[in-house]
Amino acid sequence: MQNRNVLISGAGIAGTALAHWLRHHGFRPTVVERASALREGGYKIDIRGAALDVVSRAGVLDTVRAQRTDVQGGSIVNAAGKRVATLDGDTSAAARATTRRSCAAT
Secondary structure (H helix, E strand, O other): OOOOEEEEEOOOHHHHHHHHHHHHOOOEEEEEOOOOOOOOOOOEEEOOOHHHHHHHHOOOHHHHHHOOOOOOEEEEEOOOOOEEEEEEHHHHOHHHEEEHHHHHOO
16 A cells, blocks of 8 residues: 555544554554644543553553543533432443543643
């Protein structure tokens, strides 16, 4: 294959992970994103089980661990702001979570 340039649309977790692995295998990925900047927030990313192996093989396990949020639990609220459910860290696996922005920065 002569052309090793790849255009990836979207700088979310899938786009940045794809870019990482393509670069690892000798491709030249370019990631484009319609947003003007990475979002400060976002939903947690649960990394455990097989995902820990993938993160380790990607060489970013220490970085991911350093960026973890250590959330111990969370609540689900309705439109009126009333709590309708509570999840502890073990139920939601939030204790091992990290933010999308943290992963995109690696």
